[in-house]
Amino acid sequence: MICKYCGSEMKRIVTPFRRPVKGEVLEVKDIEVYFCPSCGALLIPHETAKFLGRKTGEKLLQVAKERGRINDIKAHLREMTEKKLKELEEDIRKGKIKKKKDAPLKVFT
Ligand SMILES: [Zn+2]
Numbered sequence: 574m575i576c577k578y579c580g581s582e583m584k585r586i587v588t589p590f591r592r593p594v595k596g597e598v599l600e601v602k603d604i605e606v607y608f609c610p611s612c613g614a615l616l617i618p619h620e621t622a623k624f625l626g627r628k629t630g631e632k633l634l635q636v637a638k639e640r641g642r643i644n645d646i647k648a649h650l651r652e653m654t655e656k657k658l659k660e661l662e663e664d665i666r667k668g669k670i671k672k673k674k675d676a677p678l679k680v681f682t
Pocket residue numbers: 576577578579580581609610611612613614
């Protein structure tokens with residue numbers, strides 16, 4: 574591989590690659606790049622760029638899934654809290670809990 578900036582022979586390097594994706598770090602082991610020892614240019618071969626693009630896409634999906642799951646948990650907790658509140662209201666209505674003396678703990682969402 575010849576450096577397109579200075580015409581020197583570039584060195585093939587296999588290096589780990591890191592890139593932030595949606596606030597998380599995408600880490601790819603052993604990508605292939607070319608480095609020019611005389612001018613410092615860095616060339617990312619087309620195949621490597623494609624590979625990184627695919628990995629980035631996978632990471633985006635993974636992050637989306639993880640966030641989706643967290644949302645599910647939050648929704649679940651909110652549901653549970655609402656259910657608990659309804660039960661408490663029901664108990665108050667039925668007179669099982671007297672509002673002033675036995676006021677239930679506040680439930681925060
Ligand atoms: Zn160069």
